[in-house]
Amino acid sequence: MLFRRIYQFLIIYFLGVLLLLALKVLLNLSNYVIPGPLSIWQVFVREFQRFLLHVLSTLGVAVIGQITSICLALAVGIIGRQATWFGTFVKVAAYNIQAYPIVAIAPIIFILLGDGFASRLLIAAMICYFPLLLSVMGIMSEPIDDIEHFYRVTGRMRWQLEVKIRAFENLQKLATVISGSATLAMAGTIVAEFIAADAGIGYSIRIALYQSDLAKVLVALFLIGITLSIYQGLLEWVGQWVKQRWASA
Amino acid sequence: MLFRRIYQFLIIYFLGVLLLLALKVLLNLSNYVIPGPLSIWQVFVREFQRFLLHVLSTLGVAVIGQITSICLALAVGIIGRQATWFGTFVKVAAYNIQAYPIVAIAPIIFILLGDGFASRLLIAAMICYFPLLLSVMGIMSEPIDDIEHFYRVTGRMRWQLEVKIRAFENLQKLATVISGSATLAMAGTIVAEFIAADAGIGYSIRIALYQSDLAKVLVALFLIGITLSIYQGLLEWVGQWVKQRWASA
Amino acid sequence: GSAEEKVNYRLKWRFNTSVVGDVYADAHGYFEKEGIDVTVKPGGPERDAIRELELGYAQFGVASADQVIRALSKGARVRVLAQLFQVNPLQWIYRSAQPPITTLADLKGRVIGITFGGNDETIMKTILAKAGIPEGAVTLFSVRYDFTPFYRGKTDLWPVYRNSQGPILSRKLQAGGEAVSFFNPADFGVNFVANSVVTSEKMMAEQPDQVARFIRALLAAWRDALAPQNAEKALSTLAKYDPETPRDIQGEQLRITRGLVREDDGSVGRIDVAAWEQTEAIMMEQKLISAPVSVADALTLGK
Amino acid sequence: MIGATASGGREEAQNGSIMGITCRDISYRYPGTEAFVFRDLSFEMAAPGFNALFGPSGVGKTSLARILCGDIQGYEGKVRLDGIDRLAYSYNLERLPGWSTVGRHLEKIVPASQRSLMAELVPVFGLESCMDQRFSQLSLGQKNRINLIRYLLQGFQLLILDESLANVDEMTRERIILHMKDLFPETYFIYISHNVVEVSRFCRDILVFRGPDKQPSAVVVQGQDLRSSDEIDTTAFERTMLEIMNAV
Amino acid sequence: MIGATASGGREEAQNGSIMGITCRDISYRYPGTEAFVFRDLSFEMAAPGFNALFGPSGVGKTSLARILCGDIQGYEGKVRLDGIDRLAYSYNLERLPGWSTVGRHLEKIVPASQRSLMAELVPVFGLESCMDQRFSQLSLGQKNRINLIRYLLQGFQLLILDESLANVDEMTRERIILHMKDLFPETYFIYISHNVVEVSRFCRDILVFRGPDKQPSAVVVQGQDLRSSDEIDTTAFERTMLEIMNAV
Ligand SMILES: Nc1ncnc2c1ncn2[C@@H]1O[C@H](COP(=O)(O)OP(=O)(O)OP(=O)(O)O)[C@@H](O)[C@H]1O
Ligand SMILES: Nc1ncnc2c1ncn2[C@@H]1O[C@H](COP(=O)(O)OP(=O)(O)OP(=O)(O)O)[C@@H](O)[C@H]1O
Ligand SMILES: [Mg+2]
């Protein structure tokens, strides 16, 4: 699976690059608009190590951001699943904050948290949490009567149990969403770096864009893609493992 | 419900503003860091009408973007649900594209599509589609054996039917995710305007940021929140209606 | 030529006072008078006029000198038609309460905001090198679009566009009881060229007449827009293209823009070859290009 | 007490220990449907023990059960549950959560005081070998029995068993019913089953449904109410069966 | 033909019309479990008609059914299905999709050639009033019957009915079975039920499971195979019942 994931990524990536190069040849574009294969390769060789380190540093933040947002989404999803006043209140809050483009509230975040690691993490988590939230909310607000009935009539139902039941019955869906959200955590971290940081691959991309250096951008995208493929492969594997453990403990 | 949604938004918004003002007083920040209530109000009065028009223009694009991304997510989710080579290929592609921060691929999008409406729409849709995709993928890849069994053994199962069965059984979850994705479509459109447009509330926010005018940003956020609350209320209502129609046609 | 010739003109930045001449030309029929149908398109940080020239999305554009030089170094066939800003508007704002910067040595010990990867980084590093200030003697602070660190005194100098952001910030801080000053690298001999009008070599070769008419119309518009007696007309035009900025601020912006673009004799668009060569040299020094590009060859001089 | 004010014959009861179920003129149709499930249904089940609802499929047994336990509201008529506070409706499609074995689940939900009873019941129900399995790994009849056993151990005063043993073989079913009667003599069971022999033999009051078009729409037939020690009286048994068949 | 090469007595069959089910030495345990569900199970069901699987809950009826229809693989031994190409396993928990009425669903999935047959079956199954309802609005027994009816109209040669009528009352069930036998004489039915009376009366070959510890682990008992026109031979019937009870 992991292996397949990686070579499929490679296919997609090179198809994309080929498309760009085809465009270059067709329209007779200079290296400034679309860099030639040679210069992409040179940039790759030159920047590989540095960019890889940046990507890994980004990945580190992304992982923490993802964990944070999973917790956040679970918390909000569990509270927001209720049709109570407070439940809908939390839901409305969670939704509205998401509607605001991060860039617009980033200044407020920086005022509140300073511009260190915390802000970056928060931005990454905010980009990542919402899709998780939607799924968690969808799953958590749908009763599984055949299982829950007993606990209700015996007065044993607690919210923890309810959450556990619904999570377990939707483990497959949750796993899909959580492993997919790795992607968002990564994108979120990159955006955060783009806005705020002076490290990480988002920062490198920002500089490359300032310098109109598409070759660097392409190399960065390549490394992001590879790293993400591996990370997601791992996550899926962990997901499988958890499912097996929980289903056969 | 709609009414509750709106006043809950108002509570949240004013709590947020109060927090900022409290911070202002506590840290003794000057007006240029956090504007005072009076100047926020003045900006509100001055800009209300203009910003409202911008928000509505943004909403228009967001609606189209959301529809586009629902279609996209359904298409990709339906193809990607299969464990075939092509299925995982599409999935890997869908995931990787998402991992790239929009800002990084925006230049490539502009190269390919020019800078018209298409680019903006694409960017808005790309931000919105992925969370939808995750949910659709989760839902579409989980068989509902008790219903599907018959169609399988009688050789009647077509992918359309499979999709229909799974969608119907998960209507509640899909409705949650789709109406929630309005939020993302809005955010996506604003980001697109931020990057590319010369109209819409995203553009206004960008200028406000460039001019370091937090009061304008706050007014814009207010209008975005109100508009979104109403739009989401409508969507939920439509969702209810569809559910009722489909479940009792 | 016929009035049917349609061309796109891609600006470097969105519609604001920095492009007053461009929108003035658009609003008051300067291009029509020359028989060209020009669509003036606003720019932005994600825009690149030189790319669009090659892709055929635009026939004329505004690009900064570093973009031109980078493009040349990568084989783009781009030509500079006119240099709009004689003085680079990219300058640093600082509070007047701080010791004034009268010599470069005064920078020592300050916290200086720069946008990593941006032109301000190039310029500031050139200045530091020129003044012999070692990297450790100043603190470089990574800048975003959010001014809070400057507002809250975490940085002493903050890069701004003198003509567009300058007046806005000055006013804000003044309202808070603080006066501001600007540090202008040009005052210390660093002339890093800013926005210029460009077109492709192909246009130059195939439509020299159209190019001539375009630049004639454009420069006339700039000249008129910046003429003090046309200030009201220019401001009314701006109000249409840039409703986001209050008119009094626009007046201030226009005044400053005039000082950066217009020469004493009222002329605009002069290409300062020495400044271009200095810009290229700086970029060589900073390793932003790997080999000289002979930028002078790309400049369209003499009229 | 559900859906009723205290009126009628039973409020003389001096304490809660005297239990009884009385329904008067119950009419019900599901929202949005035309047809009544039942009309003016009246009956009484005077004493605890193994009582039954019997009748053709679709006649309204489940609906009545859900009215009794309060799941369905909006009916006409009166339902009185005297001396019954703890009651539950259980049905044959219920599931246990999948994250641990059936045995562990039972341990969690059975009060300590009922543990020894549970130990007694498990072999009666033939479930020894299932305790280490997950619920999803059980056969249908095993699922039925596990579900029933957990309800039995909750100390309900009224327990409605909607086809709770429908997928269990007859021998096991008989054994289970006889033990239930011995071990829970004070409990009101309402057993819903399609097996006329079983109902006739083991039940006390059998409410036989006749459909909404006949009047009365249901009659109570006295069953043989057999216990494990009893010998069956074949004639009486056959009479009961006949009575039921004629009622339907 | 599933899980077997053509060897043994039946390959002499000149054409596909001679059907037969033969199993030889089937042993199976679920992956990850210790205990065998059955060991060296051998049996033959030589002719079409109403055949049955019978045995205590948890003995392996469902498992064998799913082996026969190919759902379960990885067993030892041989399964031969001669002359049977179209076969299906159906069970009592199946559901119809909810987006239209039961009647509309049936219209969609019943071939035009079977429409008149369907019109005949609906009243026999007592389902006239259900056609305008959604599946979720039906009673359990109604669900069972709707599910069964749609399988009957697909022209299967072998149809395994796993407790497909378990939640239907006995009278309706009897009526349904008799009509099925009349209308589908050429079809191989394998009927799984816990009702010994029903199985003894209506079935032809009854495979009675004895659990994995006894040898042979299952025996075939001849049932009365009653049709709608037949009178029941009480002695023979009681002998069959006894035979079954003894076998288990
Ligand atoms: N949710 C519902 N909406 C509309 N009608 C319903 C609903 N549930 C049940 N019915 C109808 O009410 C009638 C009684 O159903 P009920 O489930 O009570 O029958 P039952 O006696 O339990 O039958 P069975 O023995 O098959 O379980 C049936 O005709 C059924 O179609
Ligand atoms: N997925 C599974 N994993 C492990 N064991 C299983 C699984 N499914 C069934 N079993 C076990 O296999 C045995 C036979 O189950 P099966 O469902 O075939 O019984 P059955 O004869 O159909 O019983 P019933 O009459 O209760 O439906 C049971 O003991 C059951 O616990
Ligand atoms: Mg029922």
Ligand SMILES: [Mg+2]
């Ligand atoms: Mg079974």
